[in-house]
Amino acid sequence: MKRKIGFKLPEIVLAVLVIFSGVSLGFSSGAFIINFQRVGFAVLSSAQKGVHAVVNGVTGAVTAVHDFYVLKKEYNALTERLADYEYLQRSNAEIRKENERLKEQLGFSLNLEYKNIPAQIIGRDPNNMYSGITINKGARSGIKKGMPVIAIQNGNIGVVGKIVSVGIGTSLIMPLYDLQCNISSRLQNTRDIGIISGNGESNHLSLKYIRKRLAPELSKGDVVVTSGENDNYMRDIPIGRIINVNVLDYDSSLDIDIEPIIDFSRLETVLVVNQHEINTFIEEGNKE
Numbered sequence: 001m002k003r004k005i006g007f008k009l010p011e012i013v014l015a016v017l018v019i020f021s022g023v024s025l026g027f028s029s030g031a032f033i034i035n036f037q038r039v040g041f042a043v044l045s046s047a048q049k050g051v052h053a054v055v056n057g058v059t060g061a062v063t064a065v066h067d068f069y070v071l072k073k074e075y076n077a078l079t080e081r082l083a084d085y086e087y088l089q090r091s092n093a094e095i096r097k098e099n100e101r102l103k104e105q106l107g108f109s110l111n112l113e114y115k116n117i118p119a120q121i122i123g124r125d126p127n128n129m130y131s132g133i134t135i136n137k138g139a140r141s142g143i144k145k146g147m148p149v150i151a152i153q154n155g156n157i158g159v160v161g162k163i164v165s166v167g168i169g170t171s172l173i174m175p176l177y178d179l180q181c182n183i184s185s186r187l188q189n190t191r192d193i194g195i196i197s198g199n200g201e202s203n204h205l206s207l208k209y210i211r212k213r214l215a216p217e218l219s220k221g222d223v224v225v226t227s228g229e230n231d232n233y234m235r236d237i238p239i240g241r242i243i244n245v246n247v248l249d250y251d252s253s254l255d256i257d258i259e260p261i262i263d264f265s266r267l268e269t270v271l272v273v274n275q276h277e278i279n280t281f282i283e284e285g286n287k288e
Helices: 011-027 036-111 212-217 279-288
Strands: 114-126 132-135 148-151 156-166 173-175 184-185 191-203 204-211 225-226 237-246 253-258 269-278
Touching: 191 212, 204 212, 204 237, 212 237, 212 253
Parallel strands: 156 237
Antiparallel strands: 114 132, 114 269, 132 173, 148 156, 148 269, 156 173, 184 191, 184 225, 191 204, 204 253, 225 237, 237 253
């Protein structure tokens, strides 16, 4: 049987008195005296430290956001300045190239025997049967139908075509690669005469009516020039270079492939020549 453990009232009272006496003795000796000033300072200091940390954290975050915004703004400004600088560099390079082209053309224009009118290409209208190149000069500038058109490109002089239509301020050129264009021409080396015909392709012409026996004398790269006959073009203006010589069994003439001197895909400016008037600059030079 389990024995019950209990406390009688006198024992409880005795225990309470002992505890009370001990506590009273502790206070009287100063062992349990609490320095509330120190406790308050510690609590307040801890609170201030926490608030300071929070404030510093918020301030740091706001400062970081502001600095990031400023840096981003400066970065965008520098990016725009760099883009403007690159644009100016490209523009300057293009202007220098344009000046070189114009200077080259001007030098040739001044030394050309006949009067000539510089013009800029402002439009192209290619199709299967006819290819037109529009320039920004017309009757007002003295251009007439049938005038030959030449150009200088990368230091090379070449035939472009002839004027087929004239307006007041614009004109239309039929380029030499047009299917309807035929030009009396000569092999520069042998001086044999033939006809250059267009094939509708700006990088390919055909030279016909050159005798077969001349085949051994012809080489790739030989230049073909205008003959000067029929008064259509000035004499000895380069038209193109030989790229292939075809010997046909059923034909008494050679079929010669020609590459134009002028790269029409890069052509920007031309000279329209009036073969019936002498260049005034040449005349003035001769008088001096």
